[in-house]
Amino acid sequence: MTPPAPSRRHAIADDLRNQISKGHLKAGERLPSEAQLAARYAVSTPTLRNALALLQAEGLVEKLHGSGNFVRHPLHRTTYVGGGHTPSALAPAERALHTSIRATNLRAHGHLTALLGVSPRSPLMEFFCISREGKTPHSLARIYVPRDLVPADGPEGLLTARLLDLCPPLGVVQETVSSRLPTPDEATTLRISPNLAILSITRVATDTTGRVVEAALLALPGDRADAVFTTHHAAEARRAER
Amino acid sequence: MTPPAPSRRHAIADDLRNQISKGHLKAGERLPSEAQLAARYAVSTPTLRNALALLQAEGLVEKLHGSGNFVRHPLHRTTYVGGGHTPSALAPAERALHTSIRATNLRAHGHLTALLGVSPRSPLMEFFCISREGKTPHSLARIYVPRDLVPADGPEGLLTARLLDLCPPLGVVQETVSSRLPTPDEATTLRISPNLAILSITRVATDTTGRVVEAALLALPGDRADAVFTTHHAAEARRAER
DNA sequence: GAGTGGTCTAGACCACGAG
DNA sequence: TCGTGGTCTAGACCACTCA
Numbered sequence: 001m002t003p004p005a006p007s008r009r010h011a012i013a014d015d016l017r018n019q020i021s022k023g024h025l026k027a028g029e030r031l032p033s034e035a036q037l038a039a040r041y042a043v044s045t046p047t048l049r050n051a052l053a054l055l056q057a058e059g060l061v062e063k064l065h066g067s068g069n070f071v072r073h074p075l076h077r078t079t080y081v082g083g084g085h086t087p088s089a090l091a092p093a094e095r096a097l098h099t100s101i102r103a104t105n106l107r108a109h110g111h112l113t114a115l116l117g118v119s120p121r122s123p124l125m126e127f128f129c130i131s132r133e134g135k136t137p138h139s140l141a142r143i144y145v146p147r148d149l150v151p152a153d154g155p156e157g158l159l160t161a162r163l164l165d166l167c168p169p170l171g172v173v174q175e176t177v178s179s180r181l182p183t184p185d186e187a188t189t190l191r192i193s194p195n196l197a198i199l200s201i202t203r204v205a206t207d208t209t210g211r212v213v214e215a216a217l218l219a220l221p222g223d224r225a226d227a228v229f230t231t232h233h234a235a236e237a238r239r240a241e242r
Numbered sequence: 243m244t245p246p247a248p249s250r251r252h253a254i255a256d257d258l259r260n261q262i263s264k265g266h267l268k269a270g271e272r273l274p275s276e277a278q279l280a281a282r283y284a285v286s287t288p289t290l291r292n293a294l295a296l297l298q299a300e301g302l303v304e305k306l307h308g309s310g311n312f313v314r315h316p317l318h319r320t321t322y323v324g325g326g327h328t329p330s331a332l333a334p335a336e337r338a339l340h341t342s343i344r345a346t347n348l349r350a351h352g353h354l355t356a357l358l359g360v361s362p363r364s365p366l367m368e369f370f371c372i373s374r375e376g377k378t379p380h381s382l383a384r385i386y387v388p389r390d391l392v393p394a395d396g397p398e399g400l401l402t403a404r405l406l407d408l409c410p411p412l413g414v415v416q417e418t419v420s421s422r423l424p425t426p427d428e429a430t431t432l433r434i435s436p437n438l439a440i441l442s443i444t445r446v447a448t449d450t451t452g453r454v455v456e457a458a459l460l461a462l463p464g465d466r467a468d469a470v471f472t473t474h475h476a477a478e479a480r481r482a483e484r
Numbered sequence: 485g486a487g488t489g490g491t492c493t494a495g496a497c498c499a500c501g502a503g
Numbered sequence: 504t505c506g507t508g509g510t511c512t513a514g515a516c517c518a519c520t521c522a
Contacts, residue, residue, distance in 0.1 A: 007491070033507065044493045046288075049508085057423055057437075066501035066507050082471050173473040179421040179441045179464035181299055195299075197439030197464060199421045222421035222439060229324050229471040231415040249510070275488065286512045291489085308488050308520035490518075499509070 012041050012051035020060055020071055031061070031069040056193055059223025063193065078131075078138040080201065080220060082175050082229035099131040105147065112144055115204060115215040123147035130189065137190045138224060143216040171208040177201050177227055186219050197222040254283050254293035262302055262313055273303070273311040298435055301465025305435065320373075320380040322443065322462060324417050324471035341373040347389065354386055357446060357457040365389035372431065379432045380466060385458040413450040419443050419469055428461050439464040 019025045031037065031052075038048040052069055055061040062070045107121040116124070129141040179197050187194040201218040220227070261267045273279065280290040294311055297303040304314045349363040358366070371383040421439050429436040443460040462469070 009491090035507090044495085045508095046494095046511095047492060050491090063508070064501085065499075065509070068507060082473070171474075175471045175473075177419050177441065177469040177471070178467070179439045195437075197421045199419065225420070227419040229417045229419070229473075231324070231417075231471075231473075232413075251510090277488090286514090287489095288492095288513095289511060292510090305489070306520085307490070307518075310488065310520095486520105486522090488518100488520075491516085493513100493515075496512075497510085499507100501505100501507075503504085503506105 008041075008043055008047055009050040009054065012037075012043065012048065013054040015041075016051065016055060017058075017060065025071050027071050027073045029071050030067075031071070033068065053195065057196060057223075059196075059221075078133075078220065078225045080139070080199075080218070080225060080227040082201075082227055098133075099129055102128045104128065112215065115202070116144060116146065116212045118146060118212075125150045138221070140186060140190055140219040141216055142218075143214060145214050146212075149213055171206045171210065173203065173205045175201055175203045175227075175229070179222065182219065190219065190221050192221050192223070199225055199227060201227060250283075250285055250289055251292040251296060254279075254285065254290065255296040257283075258293065258297060259300075259302065267313050269313050269315045271313050272309075273313070275310065295437070299438060299465075301438075301463075315378075320375075320462065320467045322381070322441075322460070322467060322469040324443075324469055340375075341371055344370045346370065354457070357444070358386060358388065358454045360388060360454070367392045380463070382428060382432055382461040383458055384460075385456060387456050388454075391455055413448045413452065415445065415447045417443055417445045417469075417471070421464065424461065432461065432463050434463050434465075441467055441469060443469060 016025070016031075025031065032040070034045055034048055034052070038045045041048060041051075052061055052063065056063055060072055062072045064070060104126045106124055106126055108116060108118050108124050109120060112118075112124070113120050113122075118124075123146070124144050125147050127141070127143040127145070129139075129143065130137055131139045131141075178200050180200050182190065182192065182194060182196070182198045184194060186198065187196075190198070192198075199218075199220040199222055201216075201220070203214070203216040203218065204212055205214040205216075207213050258267070258273075267273065274282070276287055276290055276294070280287045283290060283293075294303055294305065298305055302314055304312045306312060346368045348366055348368055350358060350360050350366050351362060354360075354366065355362050355364075360366075365388070366386050367389050369383070369385040369387070371381075371385065372379055373381045373383075420442050422442050424432065424434065424436060424438070424440045426436060428440065429438075432440070434440070441460075441462040441464055443458075443462070445456070445458040445460065446454055447456040447458075449455050
């Protein structure tokens with residue numbers, strides 16, 4: 001189907017890919033050093049590095065500066081479930097994801113004002129969430145909520161984020177998905193290379209009055225995340241009948 | 243916010259980015275040759291090419307082999323509207339998109355059988371759609387429909403695709419979004435570099451009986467496409483009351 | 485054929501991580 | 504400190520586009 005790529009880096013990448021899929025190189029294992037691999041394939045180091053860059057973009061190999069290149073564990077894909085009211089970037093509970101949340105008070109600025117439809121410097125609360133499987137991060141979320149929607153009583157623990165499920169009757173949730181390169185910060189916190197594209201989701205939730213109750217900026221590593229959106233058309237058909 | 247990137251290629255990319263945004267380099271214009279730019283910035287050609295690769299990944303620059311590097315027209319972003327029943331990768335009609343459709347008869351094979359929930363070699367019709375704005379493609383779609391749902395009367399013109407709006411009462415539409423590198427074919431038909439990630443959307447639509455009436459594989463260039471999904475929670479709330 | 489980008493080489497030097 | 508990957512150089516050769 002795909003014509004065999006003539007370039008050397010593709011040939012090398014194909015060979016390593018095969019070795020990985022056939023189990024000659026196991027998950028978590030360290031590859032030989034780039035110098036050794038370059039010698040084995042009789043290419044220069046930049047060429048070999050290009051080959052590894054391909055595998056890295058596919059999520060098969062993880063590069064750790066100073067340590068080596070490692071075979072990534074067999075692609076545990078995270079699934080983001082769209083359609084609203086998920087406190088963090090809620091992945092299906094199937095897999096044990098440790099989610100750490102950090103809450104910060106701040107004031108609206110920049111495009112946050114436009115997203116939330118509030119005036120500049122109006123008080124917000126930011127929830128900075130990272131979910132990990134083991135040591136490797138699987139999602140990064142920055143969730144902004146007008147401060148008056150956050151109950152002042154409890155400590156801003158895990159529960160405060162969860163209240164979004166209950167508090168106001170949700171109206172419309174709009175999620176915009178795009179694919180882009182991570183910012184340097186995102187790349188480091190997600191522990192991915194700056195060349196690996198991410199799924200970037202902007203979620204804006206409004207209550208029934210049209211007020212924005214939540215704006216979330218989600219970043220999911222492109223090599224280990226999908227987003228699923230399900231639409232029930234039967235509901236709309238029924239509604240149309242009325 | 244973002245610490246100034248120390249590497250030369252980032253510095254060069256930043257400079258070119260500024261020149262583009264300030265209008266010193268206009269859309270559609272050709273950049274000086276890579277050799278000239280390398281000389282101007284006093285770097286080697288590979289380094290300069292790395293800088294251009296960054297701009298290319300951002301969609302600001304388009305490389306045409308043998309012709310030169312060009313400033314891309316100001317990012318006409320296409321928006322894919324999720325939530326079902328759109329015949330092709332229907333972008334909002336705001337912009338004049340020429341969509342060409344080619345219909346082919348084939349039989350289910352490979353993962354198509356799983357997607358559509360049909361037995362192998364059962365007859366399908368494939369719609370191969372490309373939408374362009376001017377000369378540059380904006381989306382690529384392969385839509386598969388069980389052949390018995392396609393009316394045999396009319397020629398498989400534009401209308402055949404549109405009938406999906408009407409014919410069966412739709413049940414559930416599920417759309418899975420991921421970010422990945424294009425296959426070589428996709429890269430060439432979309433006229434993007436193999437390094438630019440695409441938004442890949444798999445859409446499966448079922449009718450009210452649960453039968454799959456359409457499976458679509460969509461590929462949208464990551465630098466000029468978004469996908470938007472809107473969920474109306476009021477409807478669900480009302481439904482829950484009953 | 486002249487000029488362009490695409491690939492590759494064979495080194496050099498720096499930055500990071502672990503012992 | 505030592506081995507690792509990260510960046511860069513200066514030039515070679517090939518492939519493509521256009522006149």
